[in-house]
Amino acid sequence: MNRPYIVQVVSLGCAKNFVDTEVICGGLAADGVLLSPDREDADLVLVNTCGFIEDARREADREIRDALKWKRQKRGRAVMVAGCLPRRLREKAEELYPEVDLFLGLDDVGRAAELVRALRNRAGEGRNLPPDHLPTYLYDHTAPRLALTPASYGYVKIGEGCDHRCAYCIIPDIRGRQRSRSIDSVVEECRQLLDQGRLELDLIAQDTTRYGLDREDGANLARLIEAVDRLPGDFLIRILYTHPLYLTDEIIAAAANAEHVAPYLDIPLQHISTPILKAMRRGLDGPATRERMARLRELWPGVAVRTTFLFGFPGETDEQAEEVIAYCRDYPFERLGTFAFSPEEGTAAATMPGQVPRAVAEARRDALLAQQQKQSLARNQALVGQHLRVLVDAAAGKREFLGRTLRDAPEIDNLVHLRGPRDCLERGFVDVLIERAEAYDLHGKVLE
Numbered sequence: 213m214n215r216p217y218i219v220q221v222v223s224l225g226c227a228k229n230f231v232d233t234e235v236i237c238g239g240l241a242a243d244g245v246l247l248s249p250d251r252e253d254a255d256l257v258l259v260n261t262c263g264f265i266e267d268a269r270r271e272a273d274r275e276i277r278d279a280l281k282w283k284r285q286k287r288g289r290a291v292m293v294a295g296c297l298p299r300r301l302r303e304k305a306e307e308l309y310p311e312v313d314l315f316l317g318l319d320d321v322g323r324a325a326e327l328v329r330a331l332r333n334r335a336g337e338g339r340n341l342p343p344d345h346l347p348t349y350l351y352d353h354t355a356p357r358l359a360l361t362p363a364s365y366g367y368v369k370i371g372e373g374c375d376h377r378c379a380y381c382i383i384p385d386i387r388g389r390q391r392s393r394s395i396d397s398v399v400e401e402c403r404q405l406l407d408q409g410r411l412e413l414d415l416i417a418q419d420t421t422r423y424g425l426d427r428e429d430g431a432n433l434a435r436l437i438e439a440v441d442r443l444p445g446d447f448l449i450r451i452l453y454t455h456p457l458y459l460t461d462e463i464i465a466a467a468a469n470a471e472h473v474a475p476y477l478d479i480p481l482q483h484i485s486t487p488i489l490k491a492m493r494r495g496l497d498g499p500a501t502r503e504r505m506a507r508l509r510e511l512w513p514g515v516a517v518r519t520t521f522l523f524g525f526p527g528e529t530d531e532q533a534e535e536v537i538a539y540c541r542d543y544p545f546e547r548l549g550t551f552a553f554s555p556e557e558g559t560a561a562a563t564m565p566g567q568v569p570r571a572v573a574e575a576r577r578d579a580l581l582a583q584q585q586k587q588s589l590a591r592n593q594a595l596v597g598q599h600l601r602v603l604v605d606a607a608a609g610k611r612e613f614l615g616r617t618l619r620d621a622p623e624i625d626n627l628v629h630l631r632g633p634r635d636c637l638e639r640g641f642v643d644v645l646i647e648r649a650e651a652y653d654l655h656g657k658v659l660e
């Protein structure tokens with residue numbers, strides 16, 4: 213009997229790239245390939261990369277070089293590199309990694325099995341560098357997909373690509389123009405995930421608020437939320453990666469009035485000072501951004517808002533950075549991430565005058581983080597003694613588990629450390645008495 217071909221997968225970067233990994237793996241599994249967490253068993257290592265910023269490229273480089281070292285140890289082993297990095301580097305990828313057997317372009321995500329089969333038969337067309345044109349591929353509910361997240365949640369990529377031209381971002385050149393799936397296809401995928409027992413559906417895209425606007429059938433995020441919300445059962449819909457420019461009253465109302473939408477919105481703002489927002493080309497100035505965010509609170513009471521801010525954009529002054537910190541003190545955001553600007557080759561911001569030293573950007577970032585930490589601790593301490601509904605994601609020991617409140621997204625927000633009966637993981641949603649608070653995480657026990 214022929215031994216099955218075994219692939220080990222390393223998935224880097226954001227949730228959108230992670231969905232690509234799941235589709236690649238689904239195609240491979242449908243073709244009889246076995247997936248193994250153990251590299252020593254494998255015939256091929258797939259590294260699905262992120263190429264967004266310098267840190268991500270460094271991590272991808274490390275993983276690719278590790279995989280190539282493994283390849284050199286035994287004849288017949290192969291390495292495949294997918295994702296944003298080869299798309300961004302193009303010919304340079306071949307020069308940098310001459311031993312990689314197969315580069316998988318973003319348009320090849322749905323035909324990974326075919327290319328791997330050709331590689332196994334040594335019948336591939338060279339090394340398949342991603343083409344020069346912008347990618348157009350987008351999976352749908354018929355694509356085989358192997359769920360690799362914990363069983364409690366699943367990502368649903370409702371669209372791909374981005375039509376914004378934020379001055380610091382290379383994503384539109386890597387991922388192509390915005391393209392949205394049909395409402396029917398998204399609803400069908402959500403139904404499949406719920407049938408598998410997923411309890412949380414995380415809607416993602418480069419900009420979810422622009423969902424559907426590239427289509428001619430009237431689809432938009434509000435209608436999509438309403439359609440997914442009509443699915444039966446006890447589950448959560450979580451909306452990630454929105455943009456303030458397209459956050460309409462209609463979208464907020466649809467989310468706020470839905471039965472299943474988690475009281476949570478992820479809305480990266482990046483800045484609040486008008487000159488910086490203009491230079492960033494975010495499409496909204498400071499007052500308009502503040503107005504949108506106030507409207508969000510007004511139309512959706514109780515929503516937990518997650519945002520990110522970018523410090524050290526070219527030309528940013530101490531006063532403008534302070535404006536961000538003061539805004540966060542007053543708004544305030546329940547969840548917050550911050551980044552220090554890094555000039556990305558090929559973006560408008562990379563060559564703008566007034567580049568801010570990295571150390572200055574990091575000091576501004578750290579000042580906001582210190583403030584956020586205090587605010588978050590006070591907010592968490594107010595939860596001690598309360599009963600919260602928690603979604604259990606994983607076991608963490610004997611009768612110990614990790615979960616999230618409805619106001620926390622997977623992999624990025626706060627955790628709840630739980631003690632409870634053995635069947636917590638199977639139960640999914642549990643009621644928890646919060647007993648102790650840290651700056652970000654909570655501790656509690658499951659109420660029987």
Ligand code: SF4
Binds near residue numbers: 376377378419
């Ligand atoms: S909205 Fe801006 S930051 Fe986000 S992917 Fe599009 S261009 Fe990049």
